[in-house]
Amino acid sequence: MKNVKIGILGFGTVGAGVVEGIINNGELLAQRTDILPSIGKIADLDIESDRGVNVDTSLLTTDALSVINDPEIDIIVELIGGVTIAKKFVLLALEAGKPVVTANKALIAEAGRELFEASAKSGAGLYFEASVAGGIPVLRALRDGLVGNQIQSMYGILNGTCNYILTRMEREGLDFDTVLADAQKLGYAETPPDLDIDGDDTAHKAVVLASLAYGAPVPMDAFTIEGIRGLSHREIEYADELGYRIKLLAVIRNVDGQVEMRVEPALVPKDHLLASVHDSFNAVFIEGDVVGDTLYYGRGAGRAPTASAVIGDIMEAAAGTGGSCKWLLQNKTLPVRGADEISVRCYLRLSLKDQPDAIADVAHVLGKNNISIGAVLQKEQNLGEQVPVVFLTHKALEKDFVAAMKEITELTVVDGKPVRMAIEDFE
């Protein structure tokens, strides 16, 4: 039996969950792995508050450096969050040759290259399963189970707050703002909610997934990012009628040797498993060239699910396996497909003046821009002069959509701002 001592930096919700998990299931961990983990030290600025776990107060310190530098501590667990301070401590630990476990997606997404290089240099492993999709062991699946696969595509529902909002909008017929306010009241959404609802949190996680799949520290700006802020309930209703649900998706696709990366609200066919991921759950759909389609589902955040992933990483770090960052530095510059060159199907909703040539005018602009129409949905409505019309297009280039939308907005038959969203067919 090997004993390992854990030093925890950041004693917040997840930190307390990790301590609790190791206390409750320590014996099981030892039986399963022949390694007994124990808490060596915990650093936090606040060492007074009660976290609801029973910790010997002598383990608590406000001095993170004393944890990193303690020769009795074998593994550092970074649960501080944010980038600046967390990065400093993680680099110090790696340079000291101590493996680091972190749940910090912003850190990996924004400072990945620097951390991977520090890890590769010192040989101390860096483990970050908990940074993507919480308790779902999806990074391990990518790294180990699917190691023999070229990754053709990944589609992720990676932000529980957005999925919770979309689920409630759909189920209860509520507005975006109403659900967001309620989610904030219930603690399911932060105040301000920007990182979640504008897609940045999803992009952070998508960067980590893409890095691992393609062996490159992917820069954030490789992604086009659109969130769900202000999404109209009308889109959810039309999508429903047309056989789709709206999900905030991270899309990562290998197309002709280039990687296409985007975060956006998209229409997902109801019979696809991702359409059945409700509430605050996360899921990642991964297509490999050998294995075909696979999917991984679970809780994407929260004290216990995140702790589950952190503990998994701790045990791997303790065994001295995994954690190598060499592969992550293979592809020095990942070939990224330019946003304009991405080919998508789209949902367009326009408010048209109720006059005979309106649809023809729009169809003409689309056609001129190499966009063909797959379906048109016009409901008989009486909104004075405006009639909402939904177009579903065939696949076309993003740059053609951009040009067409500019022209369409200027048409005299079009009122207000058109709405455009991608339709994902997972092909």
Added chain:
Amino acid sequence: MKNVKIGILGFGTVGAGVVEGIINNGELLAQRTDILPSIGKIADLDIESDRGVNVDTSLLTTDALSVINDPEIDIIVELIGGVTIAKKFVLLALEAGKPVVTANKALIAEAGRELFEASAKSGAGLYFEASVAGGIPVLRALRDGLVGNQIQSMYGILNGTCNYILTRMEREGLDFDTVLADAQKLGYAETPPDLDIDGDDTAHKAVVLASLAYGAPVPMDAFTIEGIRGLSHREIEYADELGYRIKLLAVIRNVDGQVEMRVEPALVPKDHLLASVHDSFNAVFIEGDVVGDTLYYGRGAGRAPTASAVIGDIMEAAAGTGGSCKWLLQNKTLPVRGADEISVRCYLRLSLKDQPDAIADVAHVLGKNNISIGAVLQKEQNLGEQVPVVFLTHKALEKDFVAAMKEITELTVVDGKPVRMAIEDFE
């Protein structure tokens, strides 16, 4: 860069897939892991047939022992199938200190203890990800990602043939026999189909899942096993009306310190993800005490998906990590919940004589046996004297159901054989 040489026993469909995967993605594997696998030798009784992969014929031999005993061969991959011969070769390899990768669920299920002991004794790892749910890296999820979790329950759709049959029966309104015959013609079902449709294949895989979750070589007879042979299309229709789909499920649940294990066709609520697993796909739903609900989905069989899992195992064996069988021998005797003591909700379909007291007679027998009724569905039909009536019960003990069904069958108002199936609420 480390070089490892693979010896393959059994050059069938999966064997050819493994060779192809290693040839096609060998460079990628080396970049990802710093290990370059290559095929050292391949043994099969038939070394003449074309498998559609380009292999140097000098690697082929009919002598499996010469592969196992070749000092140049680092890892043995067993893809022979069956138990007797496969077991002999796997034991010889383990005794020779060579790690073994196998896709053989029957072997692990039926000879697990012997193999685990041989592996634990020699220290050579035994890897069997491909034995359960094909390409889905679910055993690794259980072993590594969820290592910090007590496994509370697992529900698996583990047999692609059965799921294909059930999906087509549901979608096309066809009979069991019609779909089975068609599946056999298309190569989706074996002839004879018994191992698949009678539930044994599912039970083999469930034994492996339970062994890994609870650290014990679980005997096959710990499972009650019922397949889908002869399932009437009527059940699928009634289930649909009541909001359920029928799936052949492996159910493994930790109830009050005892493990309940069964394989049976069950009603799954349509809004549960497992109800959206269609065609020949597999999925495993795993609930851990820390992580909560998770799900893993993908292709459960076939040349490429199985090869994906075998290659993942080969790389792990090559790295010299994982593969320890010590945990699998922890629980010498797993506390198994007796079949009679299992508590389930049930769907009952009876053919009742069209007379006023019929339902009351049945309800009386159920009540007397401590079974309360949640819903009754009686459709106005005209089948002469018989009226099909469906009862959905609340939870009750299996032994009470057995007693009640015996009495119900003997009631004069009941015609024909009653149908009983479990309803899974995943609670």
